[in-house]
Amino acid sequence: MEIYAGVDVGGTNIVCGLVTPSGEVVHQIKRATEVSKGPDAILEKIASMIEEAAAGFAGRSGAAVSVTAAGIGLPGFVDPEEGIARFAGNLGWRNLPAAQRLQARLNLPVYIDNDVRTYVFGEAMYGAGKGFKDVLGLTVGTGIASAMVNDGRLYYGYRNMAGELGHIVMEGLSDPCPCGLQGCLETYASASGMVRQAKKRIQSGEASILQEWYPGERLEDLAAADLSRAYDQGDPLARSVMEKAGTLLGRALSYAVPLYSPELIIVGGGGALAGDRLLEPLRKELYSRILPDYREGLRVATALNNDDAGVTGSAMYAKQRHAASV
Structure with missing residues (x-):
């Protein structure tokens, strides 16, 4: 089945969800960010959470799950076209090629953007702004x-x-x-x-x-x-x-x-x-x-979906970017 991963990264927690093409969140997990462990550890946690969410949903639904693309909402200044986190003060990141590294680790298309933009995109398209x-x-x-x-x-x-x-x-x-x-x-x-x-x-x-x-x-x-x-x-x-x-x-x-x-x-x-x-x-x-x-x-x-808008928006942003790339 077609499914997209949406990840909302904050200074305290990371929330990862699987979202259907219609914008429904079907599986979600949350983990502590642990900023002190550095960018490598956080990127690995994001990748592991996407894999864990896919495995968890597959086990619960009994269906084969293959993530089509992943969207990541990151705090701070982000270059979405280049896939670079230019500056994220609360994560301690500067000029980090986050999309490229996650794409190599997961072997699937990964798109990043600022977390407020992905949140607003989710709420505008699938929440109060629908x-x-x-x-x-x-x-x-x-x-x-x-x-x-x-x-x-x-x-x-x-x-x-x-x-x-x-x-x-x-x-x-x-x-x-x-x-x-x-x-x-x-x-x-x-x-x-x-x-x-x-x-x-x-x-x-x-x-x-x-x-x-x-x-x-x-x-x-x-x-x-x-x-x-x-x-x-x-x-x-x-x-x-x-x-x-x-x-x-x-x-x-x-x-x-x-x-x-x-x-x-x-x-x-x-x-x-x-x-x-x-x-x-x-x-x-x-x-x-x-x-x-x-x-x-x-x-x-x-906001109508205050808790889920970041996950939904990140996933649907990835869907939109991926559709434009093929």
């Missing part, structure tokens, strides 16, 4: 990034760098960003940025129920999910942090909408879990800053 032609997707997690899918095709731009929404410098923000700029959107509006802002305000003496939950040095354990929980209990600090983050996201998207003219914007990652706590201020700010002709028909939704 049936829409022009979809802008963003992930709100440790950082913020986006991708655009037009008529089933990803948009890349010069040097494959389109979509770095998190590094738009926003007026009124001044925190330094690891990228070298100051005041980037993701320093405040990412999941980690919201947590960092909440900690700063608590440490400066502002009252919050979060301080009761995480007194003293335990404040370091504060997570984005705690902000949502405190928001629901009416905590003014949590509400203020999340509403400002949503407003900033809406403002940044108001810059992107006139450039891309999407009919749907999908919010994924941890931001999807926050739901309307982020989306209400996001929509309010976005719609107040774009022309009525853009507002008409424009929808903003959370």
Whole structure:
């Protein structure tokens, strides 16, 4: 049977799935990335996981399984045409010919791309964006990034760098960003940025129920999910942090909408879990800053397949690339 492997590589975990040509995930496994072991070990783990997934699905289904092609979503800057991971900071990779090495190891076509692009591709084609032609997707997690899918095709731009929404410098923000700029959107509006802002305000003496939950040095354990929980209990600090983050996201998207003219914007990652706590201020700010002709028909939704979109997108990206190559 025809089957594609999709692999979503993160700094903490690697998720590998087998996906049918129609986009259905039929088998999935997850393993720790173990970044400290280096790129050779990670590439071998990816290859072994693809083989393990194929063997596991074959054993469960009783059918012979031969993977047609594999797609790998990698963090950082990726050259998909050359198959090179240009820079992945959280993996410690630079100019690594990942596709070539995996292809030699597995003896099957392997295609790589940035993990946010493959995630958005999966969600646009098989999730919340199914049936829409022009979809802008963003992930709100440790950082913020986006991708655009037009008529089933990803948009890349010069040097494959389109979509770095998190590094738009926003007026009124001044925190330094690891990228070298100051005041980037993701320093405040990412999941980690919201947590960092909440900690700063608590440490400066502002009252919050979060301080009761995480007194003293335990404040370091504060997570984005705690902000949502405190928001629901009416905590003014949590509400203020999340509403400002949503407003900033809406403002940044108001810059992107006139450039891309999407009919749907999908919010994924941890931001999807926050739901309307982020989306209400996001929509309010976005719609107040774009022309009525853009507002008409424009929808903003959370990801439908938040957990599987990276695997589905990577596999279906491989299917699309492979079909174009034969």
